[in-house]
Amino acid sequence: MTFCVLCTGPSLTQAVVDAVRGMRVIAVNNAYEMSPWAEALAANDMAWWKHNPQAKEFAGRKFSTNILSGVERVISSNVLTESCSGVLGLEVAKILGATRVLLLGVDFHGSHYFGEYTNGLKNTTDQRRKVHARQFEAWGKANKSIEVFNCTEGSALKCFPMARLEDLWLRY
Numbered sequence: 001m002t003f004c005v006l007c008t009g010p011s012l013t014q015a016v017v018d019a020v021r022g023m024r025v026i027a028v029n030n031a032y033e034m035s036p037w038a039e040a041l042a043a044n045d046m047a048w049w050k051h052n053p054q055a056k057e058f059a060g061r062k063f064s065t066n067i068l069s070g071v072e073r074v075i076s077s078n079v080l081t082e083s084c085s086g087v088l089g090l091e092v093a094k095i096l097g098a099t100r101v102l103l104l105g106v107d108f109h110g111s112h113y114f115g116e117y118t119n120g121l122k123n124t125t126d127q128r129r130k131v132h133a134r135q136f137e138a139w140g141k142a143n144k145s146i147e148v149f150n151c152t153e154g155s156a157l158k159c160f161p162m163a164r165l166e167d168l169w170l171r172y
Contacts, residue, residue, distance in 0.1 A: 042064075
């Protein structure tokens with residue numbers, strides 16, 4: 001079963017999101033705003049939830065490793081409270097039965113599709129991005145039975161094979 005995990009990198013556009021409508025989709029953090037029809041929302045940062053209380057109104061399932069009212073708590077040795085929300089998105093896909101995951105908006109450079117945070121949340125530093133890359137890599141090694149493709153053109157995250165969404169969409 002194939003899932004798309006939509007992360008918030010600068011490459012994520014409404015056209016990319018619309019291209020996966022009809023697939024099983026997990027939105028990470030603010031990506032739910034472009035995909036309100038997504039099956040699930042994965043957001044791991046407690047501060048993000050505090051700064052985005054409207055996210056609790058998202059119609060699909062909501063996940064975090066933190067204890068939050070109205071949000072399903074993920075308990076996993078692969079994803080901890082300090083883990084990147086994109087890695088949580090992979091774990092949620094696994095929980096929902098994924099055998100294949102297509103990552104979109106996982107640029108690992110630049111900011112977000114909406115620009116820098118201006119609401120008091122911290123923007124990701126290059127040093128923190130390296131920590132996140134190791135988290136993605138560790139998740140992949142711990143979940144070898146799940147095929148993951150990075151469909152983010154120009155992504156600096158290299159632990160998963162790169163692929164074009166158009167090619168995979170036709171195959172699956």
